[in-house]
Amino acid sequence: xxxxxxxxxxxxxxxxxxxxxEFYLYECREEMKTDFYLLYFLNYASELEIEKMLIEKYxxxxxxxxxxxxxxxxxxxxxxxxLFLKISKKNxxxxxxxxxxxxxxxxxxxxxxxxxxxxxxxxFFDFFSVKDTxxxxxxxIKKTDNFEKxxxxxxSFYNLLIKLYIKIxxxxxxxxxxxxxxxxxxxxxxxxxxxxxxxxINYIKEIKIDTKFDIINFSKYNLTEDExxxxxxxxxxxx
Numbered sequence: 001x002x003x004x005x006x007x008x009x010x011x012x013x014x015x016x017x018x019x020x021x022e023f024y025l026y027e028c029r030e031e032m033k034t035d036f037y038l039l040y041f042l043n044y045a046s047e048l049e050i051e052k053m054l055i056e057k058y059x060x061x062x063x064x065x066x067x068x069x070x071x072x073x074x075x076x077x078x079x080x081x082x083l084f085l086k087i088s089k090k091n092x093x094x095x096x097x098x099x100x101x102x103x104x105x106x107x108x109x110x111x112x113x114x115x116x117x118x119x120x121x122x123x124f125f126d127f128f129s130v131k132d133t134x135x136x137x138x139x140x141i142k143k144t145d146n147f148e149k150x151x152x153x154x155x156s157f158y159n160l161l162i163k164l165y166i167k168i169x170x171x172x173x174x175x176x177x178x179x180x181x182x183x184x185x186x187x188x189x190x191x192x193x194x195x196x197x198x199x200x201i202n203y204i205k206e207i208k209i210d211t212k213f214d215i216i217n218f219s220k221y222n223l224t225e226d227e228x229x230x231x232x233x234x235x236x237x238x239x
Contacts, residue, residue: 001084001121002041003130005168009037011134012170017070023057025065036079037170038109044087047101054081079109082168087115114167120160127157141165141173 002024006016009026014037018025022042028035038061040054065071083102087095095115102113128136140146141161150158165171 002039004128004133005039005084007130007134008164008168008171014170018061018065020061020064021057023061025061034074034078036075038079038081039084040081041084042086044085047098050083050085050098050102054083076109080169081109081111083111083113085113085115086121087117089117112167112169114163116160116163120156123156124160127155137161137164 002022006024009016013029014026014035015029016024017027022040024039026037026039038058040057042050042053045053062071062075085095085098099113099115103111140158146155146158149155165173
């Protein structure tokens with residue numbers, strides 16, 4: 001797992017500046033950007049045990065990077081933690097509470113808990129290789145039919161793929177406006193077939209398009225009815 005994660009961070013211009021016992025610290029190398037990620041890979045334990053191990057490891061890391069003169073004052077205020085927690089099936093019921101306890105902790109840096117089973121990891125690597133992982137992940141996450149295939153048991157790598165995109169903030173979905181518009185036009189044209197004209201304006205004013213980045217709602221732009229009609233025509237004519 002660490003090989004893939006290391007590749008992700010390297011691609012995003014993060015350099016590993018500390019490594020010890022499944023504990024890794026990355027620093028962003030982009031100009032004018034101060035950002036650090038602390039990654040911790042461990043097997044399932046109680047929230048208190050994880051907290052104790054984390055504090056011990058963190059203190060040890062700070063001591064060592066200070067000794068090596070790699071410590072920067074900006075670390076404390078610009079640090080995010082991602083915990084990669086391998087669990088067994090019998091632990092799955094406890095994970096929701098544990099995730100909340102870890103991610104909502106009062107400890108000062110941001111925390112993300114990514115849990116996965118050995119079976120999920122194996123199926124992920126049966127499909128992806130470390131060599132082609134990043135580009136292949138970008139392709140597979142964009143395939144709109146993959147979620148349905150996953151629910152139907154046709155593909156098994158998708159669960160861990162989604163978790164990686166949710167829990168690693170620098171791993172972003174490369175959103176294309178054209179994809180969103182295509183979905184919108186499809187929905188609009190379907191509704192045009194079923195709605196009568198007098199109901200159309202009110203419907204269009206309330207249409208929302210949900211994405212990871214924004215929620216578009218015609219009503220927030222205070223469009224007039226004529227403007228809405230113009231927008232309907234413009235959108236429905238775009239091919």
